[in-house]
Amino acid sequence: MMSPDLEHNFSCTNLYDHRPVARVLIPLAYSIICPVGLLGNALALHVIFSNITKLNSITLYSANLAVSDILFCLSLPLRAVYYGLGFHWPLGEGLCKAITLLFYLNCYAGVNFMTCLAVDRFVALVFPQSLVKLRKVKKVRLVCLAIWLLVFAQTLPLLTINLTKTEHDNSITCMEYPNFEGLFKGLPYMLIVGVVLGFGVPLVTIIACYSILTRKLHLAAQSNRLTERSGRTKKARGVIAGVVFVFVVCFSPYHIDLLQYMIRKLFYAPDCMELQSFQISLHITVCLMNLNSCLDPFVYFFACKGYKQKLMRMMKWQAGTHFSSVGRISPESSGIGDVLGTRRNTGITMNTIREAQ
Known part of the structure; x- marks a missing residue:
């Protein structure tokens, strides 16, 4: 017997009525995000591994974040084709599962590695002696491995279900929210817990680190003005402020959107108009979340000393070329x-x- 949620979805024929706009704007957004994300993160890896003898905690977390972003950017052309065809996926269930896995790996590996960057900068300035062991390269490698294993464990169950669905107009959708409804009992509860653990806890951790660190630096600057000008201080502030910015711009809209809809589902069954509105908002907020691949290099600008220098040399070379051509x-x-x-x-x-x- 068909579940009520699944039966309700089959009766909704308006879920993709926004395809004329989406098939233009979303591929356009991805055509910008993909090359910018690839170049920015590839530059970060080049800088980090060209100085592999100087690896430390912050460069290791940055390298893992860059790898996550690059893997995700490689899947964006296929997603752009999907949206360009008007929410039609002709490439089969296997590839749909592959890009779904890359999407969630990027999302939650990115969240965890950015949290580690913020905590690392916090520990380096607030507890530089007592917690120095937590920042040793060997322990950081174990933390990175644990994060990858955790995220894989969270996302692998998606590979056990069908992620494609044939719609009433014979188009095949891939990785759309309505495809999940009716497949799991208690889906709203599962997603609410997932949002709290996967996004809420890291967000609270990062904000707490930023608030305490800012307060400590403010008090230190009042007693010694040289502290305010310290390169180490600016680096810590820049890293955590960059992480907070990426969280607010990229990850918050999607998770807040998902949370509010799941809470509504606990109290009543949303109608087709509400589900369509949720679909549209998901496509917008997912685009914003994918933007993190382009914004993460701004975090590397403060986190990785070599990245900053390399980027500035490139900018100077371009400026010199411009002046010589005049x-x-x-x-x-x-x-x-x-x-x-x-x-x-x-x-x-x-x-x-x-x-x-």
Whole structure:
């Protein structure tokens, strides 16, 4: 006998009525996210593994986060094809399961590794001596391995169910929420617990680290102004602020959206219009969550010293190419002398921060 949820979904024929807009905007978004995410994260891996003898806790967490993002970006072209075809997946159940696995691996591996980055910076400044063992490379490798195993264990059950579904118009959908309804008893409870553990706990941990660290640095700056200018202080603030920003922009909308709908389902059965609205909001918030692959390199800018230097050298090379193409103009008349002076000062500042770190 068909479950009420599944029967309800079969009666809803309006769930993908927004496909004319989605088939243009979502592939366009992914065509930007994919190359930017690949380049930014590949640069991070290049910087980290070119200095493999200087691996530490923060570069290890950053490397694992970058690997997660790269694997996910490689699946985006297939997702773009799916949306471009108007929510039609002609590539079979196997590939649908593969990109579903990559999606959830990126999401929750990313959440956990960013949490580790924030906690690492917090421990480095607040408990630099008493908890120094937690930041040893051997222990960090074990933590990274445990995170991958945990996320795999959480997502592997998805491979045991059918993730594709033939709709009333004979299109085949892949990894859509209505495909899950009716397959699990107590689905709302499972998803609410998943949101709390997979997103809520890391978010509270990161905000707590950021709040305590900011308060401690503020008090230290009042007693010693040099502390405020410390490269190590700026690095810690930059890493945790970057992680908070990515959480707020990328992960919060999706999880809040999912949470509110599951809570509503506990009290009543949403009608087709509500389910359609939820579908539209999911497609928007999933795009935002996928944006984390592009924003994570901003975290590396503060976390990985070599990444910052490499990026700045690339920017200087591009600026130098631009100025050389303009022609020979005197520094006095063009202000280039000021630009060069600024570059020299920037180099001194970076050296000062590097020494402080």
